[in-house]
Amino acid sequence: MLHVGWIFSLVRSGSSAASYAAAAPWGLPVADELFGPWDRTGPPHNMPRRQAELVRAFRAVGHVLTAEIVGLAHDILRELAERDESGKGWVVCKCPHLMFTPKDFETWFGNTESQGIVHHQAHLIRNPLRRVNSCYTRGWEHMLNDPYELGVYRTFLHRWQNAETKLRFEDMRSDPGTFFRTLYEGWGLESSSAEIAKAEEYLAGNYHDSSADRRTVEGQFTPRSESRWAAPAEVIDAYLADDEMLSFMHEQGWPTSRGSYVGWLPSRLMRAFRGGRQGASA
Numbered sequence: 473m474l475h476v477g478w479i480f481s482l483v484r485s486g487s488s489a490a491s492y493a494a495a496a497p498w499g500l501p502v503a504d505e506l507f508g509p510w511d512r513t514g515p516p517h518n519m520p521r522r523q524a525e526l527v528r529a530f531r532a533v534g535h536v537l538t539a540e541i542v543g544l545a546h547d548i549l550r551e552l553a554e555r556d557e558s559g560k561g562w563v564v565c566k567c568p569h570l571m572f573t574p575k576d577f578e579t580w581f582g583n584t585e586s587q588g589i590v591h592h593q594a595h596l597i598r599n600p601l602r603r604v605n606s607c608y609t610r611g612w613e614h615m616l617n618d619p620y621e622l623g624v625y626r627t628f629l630h631r632w633q634n635a636e637t638k639l640r641f642e643d644m645r646s647d648p649g650t651f652f653r654t655l656y657e658g659w660g661l662e663s664s665s666a667e668i669a670k671a672e673e674y675l676a677g678n679y680h681d682s683s684a685d686r687r688t689v690e691g692q693f694t695p696r697s698e699s700r701w702a703a704p705a706e707v708i709d710a711y712l713a714d715d716e717m718l719s720f721m722h723e724q725g726w727p728t729s730r731g732s733y734v735g736w737l738p739s740r741l742m743r744a745f746r747g748g749r750q751g752a753s754a
Contacts, residue, residue: 474553474589476503477659478565479639481596482628483615484606486641488680490596491566493648494655496674497667498558503565506545507535520551537572537580546589562661570624574631592659595632598641599726600625601703601711601733606695608702620710622717629720640724648672701734708733 477494481487488504495502504517508527512519526544533541552563572580581591603625607616617624632638637658644651652671656663679689708730711717721728 473561473585474550475560475562475659475661476549476565476589476591477562477655477661478567478591478593479596479655480593480628480631480635481568482570482598482603482624483568484603484612485568485596485598486644487566487568487596489675489678490639490644490651490655491564492678492680493671493674494652495564497663497670498560498562499556500558500560500562500564501552501555503549503552503563505567505569506548506565507567507571520548522548522551535571537576542580546584546587549589560661570627574634592661593635594637594639594655594658595628595635596639596641596644597628597632599721599724600717601708601726602641602698604707604711605701605703605733608704608707609700620707622710622714626716629716642724642726644675648675703734705730705734 479487479491479494481490491502491504494500503519504512506519506523506526507530509531511524511527513521513524522544526541526548529544530541549563549565553561556562577591577593584591604616604621607613637655639651639655643654649668649672652668653663656668677688677690679695711721712728712730718728727733
């Protein structure tokens, strides 16, 4: 039986780090954005050649699931599974876009055991302002559907709230052991403490600027999106003026004051400067 562990998220929510780290303990194959929008048959992804065919076919039918599309996806997943030398029979599938609705996913992937495939889901979310800022710090504004992307985030938020396995980017950063244990349990993938430690080790030693752009890191690492603010101030205002966003952020323990975002770096530098002045005059 082939098992597919899906990680659903929005762009710049840590899905690359979560997917590759989750696969690391066993060297599982990763279906990195299987449905596109990119052809990923070349290095470094080296997905089966039919993945390019799937991208074209999915686009041609208006990005909806059909019997032909799902059958092609299953063929690619089976081919990927043949690369798994661990004997686990698992493929990790990363999907950082609103590709299809939960209802459509359940219709097409919810009952495929008779075809020898079982699909498992996990949903990964991130502080909405940190996520948007991550796009701006990289000059990736073109990946946002509009300047604020409130509607996109709200749609994914509702999916995350209704998901059985809920993950947060912030927990992956602060408590990766619990994060991966929750992920594996949600998937139904048996894992030992040593294997969870291997996932943590991958996470600590690798940073994905994008799925294709991975680099080795040493020591404490701060993502670019957490070291400077690049998103326009009106983006912050739009989110903090939205009652649903404000309520959700408060519920998650994420800052809900404007100064916690756009003003945090200047404030920190000013406090350090004042502290130095006081220390020098003491």
